[in-house]
Amino acid sequence: MPRRIDYRIQGLDCSEEVTILRREVGGKPGVIDLEFDVLNARMSVEFDADALSASEIVAAVDATGMKATPWERRLEGEEEPFWIRHGRLIMTAVSGMLLLAAFLTHWVMHGNLLDAFAGGHDAEHSFPLPVYLIYLGSVACGAWYVIPKALLAARRLRPDMNFLMVVAVVGAIIIGELFEAATVAFLFALSLLLEHWSVERARNAIGALLDLSPPTARYLCPDHGTIHEKPVEDVPLGAIVHVRPGEKIPLDGEVVKGISSVNQAPITGESMPVSKQLGDEVYAGTINQDGALEFRTTRAANDTTLARIIHMVESAQSRRAHSQQWVDRFSAYYTPAMMILAVSLAVLLPLLTMASWSEGVYRALVILVIACPCALVISTPVSIVSALTASARNGVLIKGGIFLETAGRIKVLALDKTGTLTQGKTQVQQIVPLSGHSERELLERAAALEAASEHPLARAILQKARELGVEVIPAEHYQAIRGKGGEGSIGGRQFWIGSHRMMHEKGQETPEIHAKAEELEDAGHTVVAIGNDTHICGLISIADSLRENVSQIIKDIKKAGVRWVIMLTGDNQGTAKAIAMEAGIDEYRCELLPEDKVEAIGHLVREYKEVAMVGDGVNDAPAMASATFGIAMGAMGTDAALETADVALMSDDLSKLPWLIRHSRRTLRNIQQNIIFALGLKLVFIVLTLFGLASLWMAIAADTGATLLVVFNSLRLLNRANSN
Numbered sequence: 001m002p003r004r005i006d007y008r009i010q011g012l013d014c015s016e017e018v019t020i021l022r023r024e025v026g027g028k029p030g031v032i033d034l035e036f037d038v039l040n041a042r043m044s045v046e047f048d049a050d051a052l053s054a055s056e057i058v059a060a061v062d063a064t065g066m067k068a069t070p071w072e073r074r075l076e077g078e079e080e081p082f083w084i085r086h087g088r089l090i091m092t093a094v095s096g097m098l099l100l101a102a103f104l105t106h107w108v109m110h111g112n113l114l115d116a117f118a119g120g121h122d123a124e125h126s127f128p129l130p131v132y133l134i135y136l137g138s139v140a141c142g143a144w145y146v147i148p149k150a151l152l153a154a155r156r157l158r159p160d161m162n163f164l165m166v167v168a169v170v171g172a173i174i175i176g177e178l179f180e181a182a183t184v185a186f187l188f189a190l191s192l193l194l195e196h197w198s199v200e201r202a203r204n205a206i207g208a209l210l211d212l213s214p215p216t217a218r219y220l221c222p223d224h225g226t227i228h229e230k231p232v233e234d235v236p237l238g239a240i241v242h243v244r245p246g247e248k249i250p251l252d253g254e255v256v257k258g259i260s261s262v263n264q265a266p267i268t269g270e271s272m273p274v275s276k277q278l279g280d281e282v283y284a285g286t287i288n289q290d291g292a293l294e295f296r297t298t299r300a301a302n303d304t305t306l307a308r309i310i311h312m313v314e315s316a317q318s319r320r321a322h323s324q325q326w327v328d329r330f331s332a333y334y335t336p337a338m339m340i341l342a343v344s345l346a347v348l349l350p351l352l353t354m355a356s357w358s359e360g361v362y363r364a365l366v367i368l369v370i371a372c373p374c375a376l377v378i379s380t381p382v383s384i385v386s387a388l389t390a391s392a393r394n395g396v397l398i399k400g401g402i403f404l405e406t407a408g409r410i411k412v413l414a415l416d417k418t419g420t421l422t423q424g425k426t427q428v429q430q431i432v433p434l435s436g437h438s439e440r441e442l443l444e445r446a447a448a449l450e451a452a453s454e455h456p457l458a459r460a461i462l463q464k465a466r467e468l469g470v471e472v473i474p475a476e477h478y479q480a481i482r483g484k485g486g487e488g489s490i491g492g493r494q495f496w497i498g499s500h501r502m503m504h505e506k507g508q509e510t511p512e513i514h515a516k517a518e519e520l521e522d523a524g525h526t527v528v529a530i531g532n533d534t535h536i537c538g539l540i541s542i543a544d545s546l547r548e549n550v551s552q553i554i555k556d557i558k559k560a561g562v563r564w565v566i567m568l569t570g571d572n573q574g575t576a577k578a579i580a581m582e583a584g585i586d587e588y589r590c591e592l593l594p595e596d597k598v599e600a601i602g603h604l605v606r607e608y609k610e611v612a613m614v615g616d617g618v619n620d621a622p623a624m625a626s627a628t629f630g631i632a633m634g635a636m637g638t639d640a641a642l643e644t645a646d647v648a649l650m651s652d653d654l655s656k657l658p659w660l661i662r663h664s665r666r667t668l669r670n671i672q673q674n675i676i677f678a679l680g681l682k683l684v685f686i687v688l689t690l691f692g693l694a695s696l697w698m699a700i701a702a703d704t705g706a707t708l709l710v711v712f713n714s715l716r717l718l719n720r721a722n723s724n
Contacts, residue, residue, distance in 0.1 A: 002032060003049040006071035009061065010084055011145070012041040013196050016160060016377050017066065020149065023156065025060045028052055038381065042071055065148025088196055091144045092189040098138035099182045106131045106179075127178055135178040139169055142185030145192065159335050161372045168368040172696055175358055177365075180696035184369055187700040191374050191707040201715060212267075212285035213306050217250035218242045219297075232284075232301040239297050243288045252304045253295035255280045260291030267306060267395065267650055309397055309650070323380045323405065323671045331373050338371030345690070355692075362696075363689050370685040370699040375706040379674030382714035387667040390718050395650040396660055403629050403646045408664030411608045413562045413657070414601060414623075416615040417569035417576070418456050420633050420654075421583055422544035426460035429525055432516060432539040440470060442538040446530050448475040448490050449497040457528060460542045483570060483593035485528075495532050500572050501591055503529035508536045521574030547654055551584045556658035561665065566604070568597050568613075568623065597623040614657070631657070670717055674710045681706050 011017060018036045021043060026034045030052030035044040045057055061068035109128050127135070143166060150166035153159055165188045172181035218229045219239040227242060232250045235241065240256065243249055249262070261273035264286045273289055276282055282295050284304040301307065346364035350357045384401040391398050398404050415421055431439045447465040450458035451474035465472055475488030475495070484505075485498020496506070500517055503509050508531055509517075517527045517539060525541035547553075554565055567588040569576050576590035589600055601623050604611045613620065613627035616634065624630025624645060632645035634652040649656045681702055688694040 001049045002046060004044060004046045005054055005057070007043045007045065007057075007061070007068040008071050009041050009043050009066050009068055011066035012036070012038060012043070013192075016162075017064075020064050020152065020160070021061065021066070023158065024064050024152070025057060028056065028060055031057075038385075043068070064152055065145070088145060088189075088193055091141045092186070092193050095138045095142035095182070095186040095189055098134050098141060099186050102131050102134035102138060102182065103179065105134060127176075132178060135182045136173075138182040139173070139178075139185045142182070142189040143169060144189075146188065159339055161335065161374055161377070164335065164338070164368045164372055168365045168696070171361060171365045171368075175361055175365075177362065177696060183697040184700045187697075187704040188372065188374075191704045194704075194707050194711050195374065195378050197711075201718075212248065213301075213304070214248045214250045235297060235301070237297055237300060240294055241297055243293045243295070245288060245290055245292060247288055249282050249284055249286050249288055249293075249295075251284050251297045251301060252299040253282055253297045255282060255293055255295045257294040258292050260293050261289045263287040263289055264651070265395075267309070305650075309392060323384075323401075323668075323675070327376060327380050327675070331377060334373060334376075335371070338367060341686075342367040342371070359692075363692065366689045366694050366696055366699050367686065369696055370682055370689065370694070370703060372700075372703050373678075374703060375678040375681075375710045376675065378707060379678055379710050379714070380671050382711060383667055383670045383674060383717060386714055386717035387663065387670075391660070391663060394656070394659065395653070396656050396663075397648040397650060398660075399646050399648075404664055404667055406610065406629050406664075407612070407647065407660050408561075408668045409610045410562050410612050410628075410661060412564045412566065412604050412611045413557060414566050414568050414604065414611060414613045414627065415585075416613075416620050416623075417567055417571060417579055418544060419616050419652075420614055421546060421550055421567065421579060421585075423547055423652075426456045426526075426542050426544040428460050428464040428540060429543045430520065430539075430541040431464075432520075432541070434513065434538045435535045437537045439538075440468070442530055442540070443468065443470050444472075445490055445495055445537065446497055446528070446540055447472045449478065449486055449488050449495060449530070451475065452478065453480075453486070456544070457526060457542050461528070461540065483595075493532060495530065495537075497528060497530050499570070499591075500527050500529065503531070503536060506531060506536075508534075510536075513539070518574065521572045522578075524575050524578035526571050526575050546579065546582055547652070550654060551582065553654045553658065554584045556655070557661065560658045560661040562661065564608070568592055568600055594620075594622055598626045601626040631660075667717060670713060674713060678706055678710060 009017075009021070012021070018038065021036070022034060025031060025043070025045065028047075030048040030050075031045065032048060033044075033046040036042070037044075043061075047057070058068045106128070109131065146162045146165055149160070149162040153163040165184065169181045169185050172178070172184065213232065215231060216229050217232050217235050218227050219235050219241045220226075221228050235251060241251060241253060245260070255276050255278055257278070259275075259277045262276050262282060263273050264283065267283055267285055276293065281298075282288075282293065283306065284301075285306040299305075342364040345367060346357075346360045349355045349360035349363060380401075384404065387404055388398055388401070391404070398407075418426070431442055433439050433442045443461070443465055446461045447470060450461050451472055453459075462472065473490075475490050478486055478488035480486045481498065481502070484502040485496060487494060487496040489495075496502070500521070503513075503517070513536055517529075520527050520539065520541040523541075525543045528540045528542060530537045530540070557565060565586050567576065567580050567583075567585045569579075569588065569590055570592050571579075571590055573590050576588045579585075580588040589596075592600065597620065601611060601613055605626070605628060609628070611627050612629055612631055613624045614631040614633060615621075615624055616632065621630075624632070629646035631647045631649065633649050633654075647660065649660075685694050685699055685702055689699070
């Protein structure tokens with residue numbers, strides 16, 4: 001019987017550990033699937049409970065030197081045991097102090113700084129016993145967390161960077177290079193500590209998102225009529241929550257009393273506060289500014305928009321970027337190749353030159369040390385995690401590293417019109433009754449047919465009906481006609497409502513009606529026709545205005561590297577042309593049904609390869625799925641948008657699009673810098689080693705320095721959370 005268990009893995013900090021766990025746990029009979037979230041040190045195992053037990057999974061993890069415990073999200077204020085939090089730091093610090101103590105003791109006992117620094121290399125004396133023991137203590141502390149993984153790699157005949165380091169340290173001890181052995185152990189432990197710290201820094205950045213939501217909420221108890229303050233997890237759905245000015249909103253809900261402005265920047269990245277009043281939605285983690293609010297909760301604490309954002313940012317780690325996959329594939333060949341080079345150097349150097357066997361072994365050990373792929377392994381994941389976190393802070397939710405990379409390669413950007421390029425706040429501009437019908441009669445029938453629709457055009461008609469005091473009685477037996485309109489019964493008679501195309505298909509369009517419809521369309525209006533089984537009752541023209549600064553944003557998108565911007569719309573030729581010209585769009589395609597948009601995207605993908613589709617995440621879901629990746633606009637609070645899109649813009653701010661493209665390209669450059677620097681440094685030291693110009697401590701110092709620079713270069717992306 002299939003079963004899934006999540007574990008917290010102590011010691012899971014990078015893809016190296018993921019590889020080890022996949023090999024040891026994934027190879028067990030009965031394991032169906034393994035998923036990893038390095039950011040939260042979580043492993044999810046799906047397995048056949050009849051073939052494998054949970055205790056066997058834990059034992060397999062323990063055999064790697066890591067520890068597995070059942071997953072539980074830590075409560076506020078809850079901490080891991082002291083040794084788990086600080087053990088790595090303590091052992092590294094002790095290793096460094098013992099290294100310094102041994103060096104100073106050697107210096108004092110011999111009175112020769114150069115001898116102490118050489119640590120016996122080419123020296124004519126042996127180590128004093130106290131110095132020998134202190135150096136061994138430094139090695140033991142530095143290699144404390146490495147030895148179990150190295151032994152596992154040796155047993156499995158799969159050399160990794162832990163194995164390389166242990167071989168280098170043991171080899172240095174055997175040939176009497178205790179100072180360099182201890183230096184290698186200490187600096188490698190320091191580089192692993194840096195790796196652990198960088199991942200912890202990224203974890204804390206995600207934790208900061210979690211901290212946006214307050215842990216408690218004040219709500220009205222319906223039984224007693226009094227205000228209670230309880231953990232947000234205990235607040236029931238439908239409860240009335242009170243929020244004072246300056247407080248964070250604890251849960252998602254709908255305002256039932258009060259007027260205020262709310263800072264939604266923590267969720268959407270919007271710079272300006274948003275006005276909230278009766279009926280408006282509020283979101284957990286946003287900040288109530290200048291007025292008291294009461295709202296009715298609509299989502300549980302674990303299902304708020306903020307909670308879903310955090311979950312998706314965390315799960316994005318499992319969608320590995322192409323660069324991560326490349327590094328993993330490269331490392332699989334790189335480590336064995338370096339071992340072959342080291343062994344060849346140790347054997348051939350004494351045979352082909354006048355060098356001693358000791359010198360050959362020493363240079364081989366230097367090769368092993370500089371071959372350590374620590375900086376290379378960490379070069380991509382920290383960049384990806386930092387970039388994803390910065391995006392979430394800026395109201396851009398990216399579902400994984402693979403999509404983050406793809407955004408920087410976009411050649412064509414396709415946009416839906418309504419609600420994407422335009423504000424989506426459509427208004428009725430003109431009512432044109434025909435065939436003896438009145439304006440009110442026409443509006444009554446249109447509102448009846450659109451009563452259950454959420455389409456922006458329907459909302460405009462219903463809003464106009466409310467403004468004129470028209471009673472809306474929903475049509476009976478209403479049936480939507482995909483991409484065209486709908487039909488229903490009003491007062492026992494069948495009526496239809498739809499686009500100019502539908503009007504033409506009904507065969508009821510006269511030359512006069514056609515001319516009037518074209519006149520309205522040429523003015524940039526969308527025409528909605530209402531008719532019955534014999535004639536057209538009238539036309540309603542509806543218009544929507546472009547979003548602010550759209551033309552400048554389109555220019556910014558092109559400056560960011562997009563070659564072609566195209567608008568796909570179901571609207572008529574006149575409206576599409578007017579909008580495209582005003583926005584500065586390169587090309588438009590109009591009167592498209594949903595399946596036509598899918599076909600158009602498919603053609604663009606075949607021609608340009610890298611194509612993004614921007615829509616509302618619901619109506620445009622098929623087209624977004626057909627594109628290289630889909631981008632949902634205004635996704636905050638919209639389940640379908642959050643689930644279907646590869647990238648979700650939490651607000652309606654189109655300026656996030658050029659920011660996303662630039663951010664993706666910054667991330668790609670950052671990763672390339674890291675990889676080139678890590679590999680370039682290794683190449684330089686390999687050449688120096690072949691000519692006898694590099695030492696063990698120089699090699700490990702260079703590798704640690706490379707790790708340090710790669711980490712800090714990657715973490716710079718955390719600070720790129722400003723859209724302009």
